[in-house]
Amino acid sequence: MERRTALARLSDVAAQTGPLLGRLYQGARRVADDWSARVLGSDFEERVALLEARYRLAQDPFGFDLDTARKAVATCAVFHRLYFRTEVFGIENVPEGRALLIANHSGQIPIDAAIIGCSMFLDATPPRVTRAMVDKWTATLPFVSMFFNRVGQVVGLPENARRLLRAEELLLAFPEGTRGISKPFSKRYSLEDFGQGFMRLAIETETPIVPVAVIGAEEQYVSLGNMSWAARALNLPVFPFIPQMFLPGGQLPLPTKYRIHFGEPMRFFGDPEDDEAVIADKVWLVRQTVSHLLAEGLRARKSVFF
Amino acid sequence: MSGAPSDAVIVTGVCGRLGRSVARALHRKMQVIGIDRRDFVGRPRDIEHHVLDLRSKRVRDVFRRPGLRALVHLGVMHDPRSSPEEHHAYNLLAVQHLFECVEQFQLPKVVVLSSGNVYGPRPENPQFLKEDAALLAAGRFSDIRDLVELDMAAQSFFWRNPKTETVILRPSHILGTVRNAPSNYLRLKRVPTLLGFDPMMQVVHQSDVVTAIRLAVEPSVRGIFNLAGPPPVALSQALELLGRTPVPVPHAAARFAVERMFRWRVTSFPAPELDFIRYVCMVDDSRARQELGYEPRYSLDQTLSAVDD
Structure with a gap:
């Protein structure tokens, strides 16, 4: 008897709390849906579907995987929309088909690339997959190399870039390279020298270049300089000294406000094998344009954080 | 003897699994003469076979017959167990001797089966290597140097003897009944992979390689040709398609263990x-498709499952 009443009571509890839990669950789901719609946009699934035809039916030779990319974008969107509250200007300047995004590189770790990629996925119409050119060194890192492959990054070699551009992909390159990303706080928003490879490639493949200025990334980590001895000891390209790393929670970047300015596409013609000096002039034009976009963006900015 | 006497081809290493397929693909169209240290079990009657060491003087006598059209050199020793020194000497002396014979008897064609592995898996590799890429495999893997030097020897022969059409084939990982490292690797039930690495891979069915060799024997083809099969696939996907269980191991631990297990x-x-399951080593075979008329017939599924045949 005892047992039966106990069971009866349990079932009473279940009957009473069941719908309550159900309602709670429904509520939680609604909040989660609202929240993901706010972060990812209500049309996220449609955006993924638009890319399906291109990337799921035929295996990408560089290992891009739409499912991984989808999850990566969903995660990155939290930073893009909530943490850095990115404002995007002129994204309609990115032409359809092959294009080369040339941006300033900054911020110690390549969050700028992730945010640009996220923005091309979530804010551009139609959505685009951004193939960033990464350093060869990253291919030696476990997990990093695997993840980079799957989200569409490729080792930055002219052969790879040529192949992708011929397949009408959107490439992202940072001609400042490692020198750009690791620059100390005192040199923020001053561009390092640009490499020339991207220009020869753009001329050869008749690709429009879209200059991009990323504002906000340069303040996310305050680096006081490069500890070259530590970099040598650990066999790393650079080892920045970042005091905030020693504070609790300081490992996260500072929640600066990101602003991305896409300039108008630039087209270059001529001989891709031309003299250094001729190519350098064209590279200078692109560098000046990025520099100009940065200067204008900085002038319009009222605060680093808002 | 079937086939016109003026249409004979010498195949070295004919008793290997690939060699036998090549012999079968050619023997109805031309006279096939096999040279191998092993016996040809189940040899079709119209194939002439000589049990010889490729370095021996009597190999020259095989070349003495009139109407030879081509030499197909497949007799490369790949046994990782034999001493590296013996391996190296055998492979290089054999090819040197064969090239001397080809030169002396003015054969119109030589086909050498090299490998796409001679480029070497490297983090700096472009996704697809063209034929003019440097052969860097021996930098990290010194025991592969005889394969690299074999390829180099064939290249120098190509330049020294313009009268002979030299073809060097560099296929990506050959899968099938062959007992090579990639096929053996995929035959494992639990396949060790490197934790955090999932490179893109190219595989090619052994029958597609046989077709390429057949095409290379045709007159007026010369040069180096990369060969790839179906479109590349990530290692993890290949294992999934084959239904194998990957066992991810950190690279340092895997290296430590494999070194000792090998010893x-x-x-x-x-x-x-x-390194072959760590970094990318894939080839661009557009040259073979255009100039050789090569077209892989086997799909990815067929190619992968060929290891279980």
């Missing part, structure tokens, strides 16, 4: 071969 003869995979 204790538990495994036949030398430790430097781990």
Whole structure:
């Protein structure tokens, strides 16, 4: 008897709390849906579907995987929309088909690339997959190399870039390279020298270049300089000294406000094998344009954080 | 004897699994003469076979017959177990001797089966290597140097003897009944992979390689040709398609273990071969498709499942 009443009571509890839990669950789901719609946009699934035809039916030779990319974008969107509250200007300047995004590189770790990629996925119409050119060194890192492959990054070699551009992909390159990303706080928003490879490639493949200025990334980590001895000891390209790393929670970047300015596409013609000096002039034009976009963006900015 | 006497081809290493397929693909169209240290079990009657060491003087006598059209050199020793010194000497002396014979008897064609592995898996590799890429495999994996030097020897022969059409084939990982490292690797039930690495891979069905060799024997083709099969696939996907269980191991631990297991003869995979499942080593075969008329017939599924045939 005892047992039966106990069971009866349990079932009473279940009957009473069941719908309550159900309602709670429904509520939680609604909040989660609202929240993901706010972060990812209500049309996220449609955006993924638009890319399906291109990337799921035929295996990408560089290992891009739409499912991984989808999850990566969903995660990155939290930073893009909530943490850095990115404002995007002129994204309609990115032409359809092959294009080369040339941006300033900054911020110690390549969050700028992730945010640009996220923005091309979530804010551009139609959505685009951004193939960033990464350093060869990253291919030696476990997990990093695997993840980079799957989200569409490729080792930055002219052969790879040529192949992708011929397949009408959107490439992202940072001609400042490692020198750009690791620059100390005192040199923020001053561009390092640009490499020339991207220009020869753009001329050869008749690709429009879209200059991009990323504002906000340069303040996310305050680096006081490069500890070259530590970099040598650990066999790393650079080892920045970042005091905030020693504070609790300081490992996260500072929640600066990101602003991305896409300039108008630039087209270059001529001989891709031309003299250094001729190519350098064209590279200078692109560098000046990025520099100009940065200067204008900085002038319009009222605060680093808002 | 079937086939016109003016239409004979010498195939070295004819008793290997690939060699037998090549012999079968050619023997109805031309006279096939096999040279191997092994016996040709189940030899079709119209194939002439000589049990010879490729370095021996009597190989020259095989070349003495009139109407030879081509030499197909497949007799490359790949056994990772034999001493590297013997390996190296055998492979290089054999090819040197064969090239001397070809030169002396003015054969119109030589086909050498090299490998796409001679480029070497490297983090700096472009996704697809063209034929003019440097052969850097021996930098990290010194025991592969005889394969690299064999390829080089064939290249120098190509330049020294313009009267002979030299063809060097560099296929990506050949899969099938062959007992090579990639096929053996995919035959494992639990396949060790490197934790955090999932490179893109190219595989090619052994029958597609046989077709390429057949095309290369045709007159007026010369040069170096990369060969790839179906479109590339990530290692993890290949294992999934084959229904194998991947066992991810950190690279340092895997290297440590494989080095010792190889020394204790538990495994036949030398430790430097781990780079093939770590970094990319894929080839661009557009040249073979255009100039050789090569077109792989086997799909990815068919190619992968060929290891279980």
